Amino acid sequence: MSLVYRPARAQDLERADAIVVASINDLTQRHGFGPMAVSRPPNFQSFSLKDDAGGLWVAEDADEILGFAWSWVRDDLWFLAQLFVSPGHQGRGIGIELLKRTLEHARKSGASRKALITFTFNTISQGLYIRHGLFPQFPIYNFSVARELLMSRLQGAQFRYVPLEETASHLHSLAQIDARALGVSRDKHHRYLINDSATRGVMLCAGDDHVGYVYVNSDGHIGPLAVTQDDGIGAAFTTALALAAESGSSQVSAFLPGTCDRVLSLAVEHGMRITIPMVLMATRDFGDWTQYLPRNPGFM
């Protein structure tokens, strides 16, 4: 049978996730990091497919999915959430073909800025992205710590907060915070997270002002987190650590950009360890993330 590239359908998403998990674990094991990915329900993929189907593609041979690409667009930003080829089929041009189709999604959407997060130790993906005009900007480290250790070290200024709600007032504040921190509006992404039962979101307050937000997952993972001013990022992160410790998960983790000195120092002071080094690759006009911590390499 011959290889075809076609738009992804809802019924592909679980099988595509299996390829992604196998491909990540193959890569991380080959580089000595051990397996790190586990299958999860493809909720954000389903949301993206319903929201804008132009960014999700599969490579298929007979009935077997061999590769999956998924991009989303917000304002002028195109973000490549996933590009994965099944371990036994890499190096045959499948990744290039899938990437071409998602870049066409950027062109059709009028997105001028492009970005993604990939593994620092994957020479192939980085070479592929450089070839398509996306260049390494800064490292992003996944940090992790045992909850018990974190609890024994938890200290430092924190923000007062209120639970995030899908109200016009909160959505307006979230849009303003994102405009200051990222230059991108992510209204639908916030609605998605606020309605995700496994995620807790809070608005950070200073007096009557909404100065940032934090989301924490029930598995102790922090992010996204954003603040309107970079001098608030330390207290925002400490607040997030306290919320993550409250989640009851045995581990607390976060993706921390190499540009956030204050947060990196706080992470190390709180006993957090780097588990996976990643890198943000983007067109040159993407900013330096001193007020933003991403959720993961797919959500950004």
Ligand SMILES: CC(C)(COP(=O)(O)OP(=O)(O)OC[C@H]1O[C@@H](n2cnc3c(N)ncnc32)[C@H](O)[C@@H]1OP(=O)(O)O)[C@@H](O)C(=O)NCCC(=O)NCCS
């Ligand atoms: C990264 C990945 C999607 C690429 O797909 P693929 O089908 O294996 O790659 P292709 O055969 O289409 O393209 C290979 C291209 O990568 C580039 N490349 C490969 N090795 C390279 C290196 N050491 N240095 C620089 N560029 C390199 C070249 O441009 C090469 O094309 P060429 O052989 O025509 O010169 C795939 O290998 C994969 O799934 N890897 C593991 C998971 C992963 O890291 N995914 C990216 C997450 S964002």
